[in-house]
Every structure is written in C-alpha cells, then in structure tokens.
Amino acid sequence: MATEVTGGCQCGAVRFSAGWLGRATICHCRMCQKAYGGFFGPLVTGFDVKWTRGAPAWFQSSNKVRRGFCANCGTPLAYDYGAEDAIELSIGALDDPELAAPVLQVNPADKLSFFDTLMNLPVRQKGDSLNADEFLSDVVSHQHPDHDTSVWPPAVKP
Numbered sequence: 707m708a709t710e711v712t713g714g715c716q717c718g719a720v721r722f723s724a725g726w727l728g729r730a731t732i733c734h735c736r737m738c739q740k741a742y743g744g745f746f747g748p749l750v751t752g753f754d755v756k757w758t759r760g761a762p763a764w765f766q767s768s769n770k771v772r773r774g775f776c777a778n779c780g781t782p783l784a785y786d787y788g789a790e791d792a793i794e795l796s797i798g799a800l801d802d803p804e805l806a807a808p809v810l811q812v813n814p815a816d817k818l819s820f821f822d823t824l825m826n827l828p829v830r831q832k833g834d835s836l837n838a839d840e841f842l843s844d845v846v847s848h849q850h851p852d853h854d855t856s857v858w859p860p861a862v863k864p
C-alpha cells in the first residue's frame with residue numbers, strides 16, 4: 707500500500723500513522739473479547755507505525771502481549787507482541803476501516819456460540835422505531851473526525 711494509513715482514538719488524544727498494512731484478522735480469544743468489550747478483536751498488522759499525536763497507555767495483558775489504548779477515552783488501539791517492525795492495530799480505529807477487510811479468523815476455541823448466526827438477526831431500519839429515530843435525530847458527535855487535525859482538543863464552539 708503506497709499511501710500512508712492514519713487512525714486514532716475516539717476522542718482524538720492519540721493518533722497514529724502506518725506506512726502500510728499487512729494481514730487483517732478477527733481474533734475470537736477471550737482476552738480480545740474483554741479488551742474490546744466486543745465479540746472479537748479486529749486487528750490488522752501495521753508496519754512503520756508512528757504515534758503522531760499523544761501516545762497510548764499500555765496494559766500488559768499477558769507475559770507476551772501488551773495492549774495499547776487511549777487513557778483519555780478508552781479506545782483500544784494496538785496489540786504489541788514484541789515484533790521489531792510491526793504492531794497490530796485495531797481495524798475500527800483506522801480512519802478508513804475498509805482498508806483492512808479481515809481475511810482470517812483466529813483462536814476459534816473461544817468463539818462465542820452466537821457469533822455464526824449474527825448475520826441472521828433482524829435489522830431495525832429507519833422508520834421502524836420512532837423513539838430511536840427521534841433520539842438519533844439530534845445527536846451531536848464529540849468523536850474526532852476520521853482524518854488528522856491540527857489542534858487537539860478541538861476548539862469548542864460557543
């Protein structure tokens with residue numbers, strides 16, 4: 707991949723760039739479930755990764771791996787297994803997660819029993835729930851935009 711890949715946490719305190727991306731996976735292990743508060747860990751190998759604003763805090767989740775996250779907003783950002791030239795990055799933290807479509811599932815022993823049927827769930831469309839539509843209609847996002855910015859935190863508009 708020729709162009710630089712960028713990403714960061716939800717609040718914008720931590721931003722990163724990667725020179726290029728490697729293989730993208732989803733990891734079903736129990737530690738990834740817990741670390742992401744989700745059903746799996748979505749990770750892509752990042753090469754030539756630089757922290758371009760702030761830096762992650764780290765939790766040594768095992769004797770072999772530490773996990774990087776934003777200490778300000780909690781976004782999981784990285785999985786560092788000690789490789790010299792690479793670190794795993796959270797796919798959802800990329801400014802464009804479409805760059806890292808997963809190609810492999812790992813640690814299937816811990817896969818949640820309902821994972822394989824998630825795609826069968828009914829879908830709530832706009833118009834199906836007036837309460838939900840009303841709630842969403844005036845949401846004001848405080849999330850950092852999906853591109854680098856010159857100032858953090860952003861200036862608050864009066």
Ligand SMILES: [Zn+2]
Nearest residue numbers: 715717776779
């Ligand atoms: Zn943050």
